[in-house]
Amino acid sequence: MQYSSGTRRRLLLVAVSELVVTNMGYELQYMDLRARGEPVRWLLKVLKLPYTEQRIDVFTQWPLRKNDFHFKVTPVLVVDGEQLHQTTVICRYLGKKHQLASLDLWTATRQEEIMEAFHDISYYVGSALVARALGNEELAKSNAEKVKERLPVVLQNIEVRVSEEGWILSPEKTWVDVAVAAYLDIYRDILGTTLLEDYPRTKALFEAVTGLPPIAAWLDVRPPLHKFEDPEGLF
């Protein structure tokens, strides 16, 4: 089969552009915090997806960068050149796209209920940290109290949903287990490493995820807590 030189040129362009898209991978754009970015990082690592990261200093760079984002918030995962916002939405997308999701609607819904409950709590964490940074100690404390009140409720709900095999409502690991473990890691930092003692199944789930080689390796090399999110004295 013979192609004209024009057709050959177009085919070459298509081939090159597909190569670029394939190699582009994902880019995570987030502040230099764990917080709502860490679940996305853990998931990208467990899925062994190549990605780059832009870390934006929360104090010096964020005010200048905020308007670069369509929703003026981060984390953002850049997917084929498009900004995708919202931790829960990003994690669910990655899990479904890369076959780490339960397919049954009711099962997936019950797993996502847990994720959304963590998202709720992360508001109070964020509000506590911002209030402290702004010198409003009273507001910081009242938000910290909300975290301490809400978290055990969510832990209890996780505990009864962990399957015999050790995952949330699933015989196999899903994106929800990975993202939940990343949140649990944050709350162990905040509230102490004994946090999961009364929740043995949840603790085993946390240890199973942190024992996965890509996560174990990340825990060894990741940046220390930014002083903005250092829980010292707040909780």
Added chain:
Amino acid sequence: MQYSSGTRRRLLLVAVSELVVTNMGYELQYMDLRARGEPVRWLLKVLKLPYTEQRIDVFTQWPLRKNDFHFKVTPVLVVDGEQLHQTTVICRYLGKKHQLASLDLWTATRQEEIMEAFHDISYYVGSALVARALGNEELAKSNAEKVKERLPVVLQNIEVRVSEEGWILSPEKTWVDVAVAAYLDIYRDILGTTLLEDYPRTKALFEAVTGLPPIAAWLDVRPPLHKFEDPEGLF
């Protein structure tokens, strides 16, 4: 074909229990507010799903009822006897279960990004209302400012996603359009009915949903705003 009397009894029991499940429908359990319950109500109505509702007075009944809920929050949709929490999770479940959802993963993800952005803003609304109820006028005002800052950003993102046919990233109406319209209705109450003047496509979407017979009928009969969520003087 002949059944033994034991078998007949078992078959009768199965038939009766299926009838009960089929007729059980959904029950929405929420405070006597619009807020995070209204998107669920609108969706149940557009889908023409039979449901009952328990309305819990936010001041007098909620403190006594809180512990009845597994996550100690509402809205809850009772599905076949099980509590399902979280507005976004409930709405997505109903949309998928009853075929009012986009099937393509990326499209559905981009629609859900809008929903999650509204969920974010509803935090600031809730915090403003609670702060006012507790007499903390300064905190109420700072949360109200957050609402006014964030909402136009979300509206701009909706505006560029409305399709030629008038729905968010879809040639046909999805659950996201219905839930978004319910949120827009709340923000028109809060920030004034001229809210959508600069967003003609979003305004047309809002009018298309509020013009649907089940929603038009609901707008005629629904309870007035509870004084807790009356925006008067707050925004």
